Amino acid sequence: MSAFRLCAQRLPGLRSFPKQPASAITQKLAVSPSPPSRAQLLNAARLSPRPQLRAFSASARVSHGHVDPPKPGEELYVTFVDKEGEEHKIAVNAGDNLLDVAQAHDLEMEGACGGSCACSTCHVIVTDQKYYDQMPEPDDDENDMLDLAFGLTETSRLGCQVKMTKELDGMVVKLPSMTRNLQASDFK
Numbered sequence: 001m002s003a004f005r006l007c008a009q010r011l012p013g014l015r016s017f018p019k020q021p022a023s024a025i026t027q028k029l030a031v032s033p034s035p036p037s038r039a040q041l042l043n044a045a046r047l048s049p050r051p052q053l054r055a056f057s058a059s060a061r062v063s064h065g066h067v068d069p070p071k072p073g074e075e076l077y078v079t080f081v082d083k084e085g086e087e088h089k090i091a092v093n094a095g096d097n098l099l100d101v102a103q104a105h106d107l108e109m110e111g112a113c114g115g116s117c118a119c120s121t122c123h124v125i126v127t128d129q130k131y132y133d134q135m136p137e138p139d140d141d142e143n144d145m146l147d148l149a150f151g152l153t154e155t156s157r158l159g160c161q162v163k164m165t166k167e168l169d170g171m172v173v174k175l176p177s178m179t180r181n182l183q184a185s186d187f188k
């Protein structure tokens with residue numbers, strides 16, 4: 001018995017596969033004897049369904065400078081000393097980073113790279129070594145950027161990399177008198 005027959009016996013659907021007359025196939029393959037006229041082409045284009053417009057999509061915008069106010073009883077406090085020496089004591093949540101807090105309160109912290117550790121415009125100086133020691137060590141990326149910071153000190157950090165914790169409650173940070181914005185090759 002041939003292999004085809006064997007298959008056909010086991011798969012009865014194969015036997016009932018409808019045969020198409022040769023004429024139907026040649027009809028489908030038939031090429032139009034003369035090229036379509038310009039009017040026919042225009043008509044066909046007008047009647048053909050329009051291509052679907054592709055929807056524009058983008059990943060969610062990372063919003064900097066937005067922080068939620070802390071619930072009563074859960075506040076941690078950080079004080080920013082601005083370039084004029086004015087103090088701004090702010091109640092924050094654990095986990096808020098200093099860049100977001102500063103921007104949410106209209107303090108002058110540029111954050112040119114949006115908190116991705118690629119500039120030094122969020123440079124802050126922790127005024128008390130005690131708090132500085134409570135922070136996790138800066139990683140290599142942060143250290144590289146800090147090396148470019150204007151007026152680097154022993155207790156300098158990048159604000160976008162410092163998240164508030166219970167241990168940092170009461171911390172005071174100074175905003176340096178100048179920052180260096182390497183992204184815009186600009187000094188401020």
Ligand code: FES
Pocket residue numbers: 099110111112113114115116117118119120121122145158159160161
């Ligand atoms: S905002 Fe650029 S490093 Fe912090």
